[in-house]
Amino acid sequence: MSVKDRLSWDGVRRAGAQLTTPLLPDDYLTLINPLWTTRELRGVIEKVVPETDDTATVVIRPGWGWRYSHQPGQYIGIGLQVGGRFHWRSYSVSTPPKRRGRTLAITVRAMPEGFLSQHLVNGVEPGTVIRLALPSGDFVLPNPPPPKILFLVGGSGVTPVMSMLRTLDRRGTMPDVVMSYSSTTQDRMIFRSELAELNERHDSLTVRERYTDDDGMLVLEDHLDELCPDWRERQVWACGPGPMLDAASEFWDEAGLEDQLHLERFSVNFTGEGGEGGTLTFRSSGKTVEIDGATTVLEGGEQAGVGMPYGCRAGICHTCSVTMIEGKVRDLRNGEEFAEPNGSVQTCVTAPVGDCTFDL
Amino acid sequence: MAIADVKEYTHLTAEEVEQLGAELDALRTEIEESRNSKDADYIYKMIRLQRGLATAARITLGVSAYHRRTRLPGAVVGGAMLGVAKILENMEIGHNVMHGQWDWMNDPEVHSSNWEWDTAQPAEQWKHSHNYVHHQFTNVLGYDNDIGYGILRMAREQKWHPVNLGQPLYNAALATLFQWGVALHDLDLEAIRKGEKDPKVMKKQLKQIWQKGRRQAVKDYVVYPALSGPHFMTTVYANAAANVTRNLWSYVIIFCGHFPDGAMHFTEEQIEDETRPEWYLRQMLGSANFEGSEMLHVLSGNLGYQVEHHLFPDLPSNRYGEISVRVRQLCEKYKLPYTTGPLHQQYGQALRTIIKLSLPNRFTSGDREDVMEGQMEVARGRKSAEELGSRRPETGKYAAAAS
Numbered sequence: 001m002s003v004k005d006r007l008s009w010d011g012v013r014r015a016g017a018q019l020t021t022p023l024l025p026d027d028y029l030t031l032i033n034p035l036w037t038t039r040e041l042r043g044v045i046e047k048v049v050p051e052t053d054d055t056a057t058v059v060i061r062p063g064w065g066w067r068y069s070h071q072p073g074q075y076i077g078i079g080l081q082v083g084g085r086f087h088w089r090s091y092s093v094s095t096p097p098k099r100r101g102r103t104l105a106i107t108v109r110a111m112p113e114g115f116l117s118q119h120l121v122n123g124v125e126p127g128t129v130i131r132l133a134l135p136s137g138d139f140v141l142p143n144p145p146p147p148k149i150l151f152l153v154g155g156s157g158v159t160p161v162m163s164m165l166r167t168l169d170r171r172g173t174m175p176d177v178v179m180s181y182s183s184t185t186q187d188r189m190i191f192r193s194e195l196a197e198l199n200e201r202h203d204s205l206t207v208r209e210r211y212t213d214d215d216g217m218l219v220l221e222d223h224l225d226e227l228c229p230d231w232r233e234r235q236v237w238a239c240g241p242g243p244m245l246d247a248a249s250e251f252w253d254e255a256g257l258e259d260q261l262h263l264e265r266f267s268v269n270f271t272g273e274g275g276e277g278g279t280l281t282f283r284s285s286g287k288t289v290e291i292d293g294a295t296t297v298l299e300g301g302e303q304a305g306v307g308m309p310y311g312c313r314a315g316i317c318h319t320c321s322v323t324m325i326e327g328k329v330r331d332l333r334n335g336e337e338f339a340e341p342n343g344s345v346q347t348c349v350t351a352p353v354g355d356c357t358f359d360l
Numbered sequence: 361m362a363i364a365d366v367k368e369y370t371h372l373t374a375e376e377v378e379q380l381g382a383e384l385d386a387l388r389t390e391i392e393e394s395r396n397s398k399d400a401d402y403i404y405k406m407i408r409l410q411r412g413l414a415t416a417a418r419i420t421l422g423v424s425a426y427h428r429r430t431r432l433p434g435a436v437v438g439g440a441m442l443g444v445a446k447i448l449e450n451m452e453i454g455h456n457v458m459h460g461q462w463d464w465m466n467d468p469e470v471h472s473s474n475w476e477w478d479t480a481q482p483a484e485q486w487k488h489s490h491n492y493v494h495h496q497f498t499n500v501l502g503y504d505n506d507i508g509y510g511i512l513r514m515a516r517e518q519k520w521h522p523v524n525l526g527q528p529l530y531n532a533a534l535a536t537l538f539q540w541g542v543a544l545h546d547l548d549l550e551a552i553r554k555g556e557k558d559p560k561v562m563k564k565q566l567k568q569i570w571q572k573g574r575r576q577a578v579k580d581y582v583v584y585p586a587l588s589g590p591h592f593m594t595t596v597y598a599n600a601a602a603n604v605t606r607n608l609w610s611y612v613i614i615f616c617g618h619f620p621d622g623a624m625h626f627t628e629e630q631i632e633d634e635t636r637p638e639w640y641l642r643q644m645l646g647s648a649n650f651e652g653s654e655m656l657h658v659l660s661g662n663l664g665y666q667v668e669h670h671l672f673p674d675l676p677s678n679r680y681g682e683i684s685v686r687v688r689q690l691c692e693k694y695k696l697p698y699t700t701g702p703l704h705q706q707y708g709q710a711l712r713t714i715i716k717l718s719l720p721n722r723f724t725s726g727d728r729e730d731v732m733e734g735q736m737e738v739a740r741g742r743k744s745a746e747e748l749g750s751r752r753p754e755t756g757k758y759a760a761a762a763s
Contacts, residue, residue: 018583019418021575022476027469028411040469079466084400086466285460285473305463307473 026064034129035063041132045124046103051190055109055156056121057094061102062132068101070135072167073160073237073264076106077133077310082119086131088310089116092160092239092264093135096167107190109156136319139237139264144173146235150228151179152248154240158190160264161239165198165205174202178228182210182218182240218244220251232257239264265314273335275351282306282360283325291352297322297329298347306360308347315349322347327356362501362517362625366641369624370696380694381637384671387686391675395464402678403453403462403470406658410448417441417602418584421595425588439598443605444659449478450610451661452677458487460674479539479606480573485546485565493742495673499618499646500626505742506618507625509534509541510550513717515625520720527718531711538607543569548742609659612707617666619710620648621727622699643670644691649684649700656703657681667698 016025026037035042043062050056060078062068070076075092091106110121141164151161158181168174183189189209199207208227210218224231238248238261245263252261275293280300282288289304298320301308310320315333321344328339329350337353338345345358363369367377417438424434454477456462462470476483489505497503501517508514511534513524534541547565551557580603585595617623624645634642647666657664657680665680668687675683691698700706709727716724 018579021579022478022572023411028415031408031411031415081397081400081465081467084395084397084465088466285463302466305460305466307463307466307468307471 033063035061037063038065041065041134043130043132045126045128045130047126048121048124051107052188054121054188055107055190057105057107058120058124059103059105060130060132062104066132067134068098068104070097070104071140072096072164073140074135074137074163075160076104076135077131078106078116078120079131079133080116080119080124080128081130082116087116088131088133088313090133090313092137092163094159094162094166096163096170107156107159107162109190137264139239139262141167141237143171145175147175148230148234149175149177150231150234150236151177151181152236152238152240152244153179153181154244155183155188156190157239157241157244157264159239161237162191162194164237165195169198169202174204177202177205178231178234179205179207180210180218180227181207182212182244184213185211220247224251235260235262237262237264273330274332275330275353278327278352278354278356280304280352281355281357283357284360293330293351293353294332295351296332296348297345297350297352297356297358300352301347301358301360308360310348313348315346320347321345323359325357325359328353329356362515362627363645364627364629366626366630366638366645369645370641370694372641372694376694377635377637377641380690381635381640383690384637384640384687387683388672388675391672391679391683392464395676395679399676399678400462400465403457403465403676406448406452407470410445410453413441413448414445417445421584421598422587425591425594431591431594435594435598439601440605442599442602443609446478446602446606447609447659450606451613451663452658453661454478454483455661455663456677458483459491461676463674476572478576480543480569480576481539481545482543482568482572485568486542489546489548491673495670497631497742498643498670499624500628500631500642502628503631503743505545505548505550509545510548511541512714514619514713516717516721516726517625518717520717524718527714531714535608535611536604538611539603540573543573550742612703613660613663615710616648616650616703616706617663618647619713620699620701620706621709621713622697623648640671641696643667644687644696644698646670647699648706649698650703650706651700652703654681664703667700 013025019025020028024039026039029036035044041062043060043066046059046061048056048058070093073092075090077088077090079086079088081087091108093104094107095103095105108117108120110118137160139160145168151164153161161179165177165179168177179195181189181195186192186209189211192209195207199205212218218227228234232255236248236252238245242265245265248261249258249263252258277290277292277295279288279290280297282301282304285306287301287304287306289300291300291303295303298308298310298313308320309322313320315331323342324338324340324345326341328337329345330337330353331346332349332351338350342359367374372380417440420434420441421438424430424438454475457470457475458472458477460472463472468474472487477486494504494506499507501507501515508518511530512527513520547562547569548557552562580599581596584599585592588595626642626646630638630642644667647670649667650660650664652660652664662677662680663669665677665684668680668683669677671687672683688698690696713727716727
């Protein structure tokens with residue numbers, strides 16, 4: 001056994017824990033540098049670069065334990081303490097993956113109702129220490145990429161696609177790519193100049209911009225054949241507002257090509273009926289909270305101060321699933337009800353219908 | 361006679377008790393809604409201060425041991441710093457985090473579900489014996505094992521036994537070895553003595569205590585002394601002094617919470633169908649505060665605001681001072697006693713009770729106004745898990761598996 005094997009990082013940490021028990025060495029190292037811990041993944045905000053009036057790219061330098069090998073298209077969780085309380089959201093990574101690195105970036109649009117997105121775009125100070133959750137999501141580009149690709153993008157849905165394009169550019173593996181990118185106006189189009197520059201540099205890449213305030217929405221039935229005549233031969237990655245994705249999903253279903261369509265719903269569309277509200281009881285923590293029918297179980301649990309698991313917060317990843325001992329919840333996306341005792345509930349997209357008890 | 365009905369004792373009507381409960385609920389909501397980044401900064405600052413102090417203490421002890429002229433002053437200064445660090449960790453940080461006072465921050469690193477403190481008692485068992493049993497059944501005879509910790513006779517209603525003659529001695533031993541006494545607390549020695557303890561649970565608890573206690577002892581009495589090289593024993597003494605300092609201090613603070621004369625005891629009739637406002641009332645009558653500087657309150661984990669802590673066990677400790685002003689006003693409004701006094705007076709009363717109750721009741725007079733002996737006698741200890749009701753949410757959580 002070599003010295004290096006014996007002096008593994010884990011071994012050093014275990015030896016250090018003899019000195020710091022019941023805490024970990026990490027808990028003391030963070031006194032020197034807040035990023036020197038693997039207990040919780042952390043990062044520091046290096047800078048906030050404005051992209052358009054209401055979007056900014058947030059550059060994050062992760063601390064110990066981070067892996068830069070995310071797949072292009074994946075999202076990460078960001079936990080930011082505002083008013084003393086941690087708030088968590090998921091954002092697509094806009095930078096390409098690397099084997100090693102120093103920073104990564106997310107690009108955020110400040111939503112009118114979006115408490116955290118507003119804060120990230122307009123308020124957060126460089127130097128702020130945040131919590132991170134490792135990349136996840138299966139809206140990813142395989143390596144090697146398919147020979148023919150269509151990107152269907154609306155608004156800030158460009159972020160995961162940008163990560164894919166930057167990856168293809170960096171690896172020099174740009175296949176035949178058509179990108180249809182809709183934005184309300186030219187000013188609001190994120191990454192416009194960088195896309196123009198990529199378009200210039202790669203013959204096999206065609207970026208088709210559409211400004212919907214003037215040109216109207218892209219209607220797949222009317223415009224797709226002109227935009228991309230060989231769309232039937234292409235793998236499609238679509239990311240954008242809910243209605244756009246619903247239309248795409250229907251369109252490719254009808255063409256019998258649904259296997260070629262990859263979707264990222266970066267915002268959940270709560271089009272279903274709300275719940276009725278009720279009292280949530282968390283049995284193990286003994287906490288209770290009364291919430292209305294538009295508030296999700298996850299948000300309710302966080303209000304009550306229960307350490308709720310979370311992931312994408314959009315009903316995709318199932319990280320937030322919790323056992324419901326009794327009660328009834330309604331899925332806010334489609335209005336479906338669920339009342340199986342001791343069943344698993346996706347807390348980020350469900351609201352209570354009457355009182356519910358959870359095993360947490 | 362201990363109090364069997366708080367309403368009757370306080371001469372409040374049912375409506376007044378309801379109203380008092382509503383006012384306390386409103387106070388709770390007000391504080392909950394005003395928790396903000398200043399509170400978060402407070403606990404983070406406290407944690408940084410405590411860890412910094414502990415690090416400085418360990419380094420001082422380790423480095424000074426190598427030089428003849430720095431050895432003794434280093435041991436004194438290092439030991440003192442370590443003692444203060446342990447006090448801060450146990451009182452203002454550990455105890456309060458484990459009550460869930462900081463869970464609202466959603467920070468998994470400062471959360472009642474996974475905090476482990478720097479003392480021999482495993483956090484899981486503490487959350488059961490303290491958060492649940494003591495905070496919910498506060499001062500109810502036969503339920504709350506904190507009335508004398510199963511070792512001391514602290515209420516005249518508790519049966520006298522010749523063994524009690526040694527009380528002053530047991531008290532001194534308990535004070536010195538407090539962390540180990542606390543470590544055994546959730547085992548419920550009384551139940552073991554009577555053979556009523558589930559052996560499976562006992563085995564599990566003993567294993568937890570053994571593992572935690574061993575890690576704690578190895579750290580202070582083997583690993584750090586070894587780092588001092590030839591002056592192993594100097595560091596052993598300094599660490600022992602730090603542990604004993606912490607033991608004596610936490611013992612005094614905890615004995616001032618419910619043993620001064622103004623803190624009442626209750627019979628089990630009181631907790632039959634007890635409403636939430638009545639629970640509030642029992643917490644107020646059963647707890648005692650002490651007065652002092654801000655520094656004293658921080659070093660005692662804000663347990664000088666014992667009344668406020670028992671009313672709102674899961675509100676952040678840095679707010680108890682402002683809450684106490686409002687609770688006092690309520691006590692005046694409803695003509696309720698509010699027990700407080702200087703630390704030495706409160707502890708003096710507790711000590712007097714310990715000494716007096718080592719003798720049978722006929723040799724001494726009672727100091728509590730609620731005591732009339734001869735009317736009832738109760739056994740010591742607490743009830744089994746089946747006999748206890750469901751818990752109140754605000755006392756904090758515990759995993760059922762640990763008890």
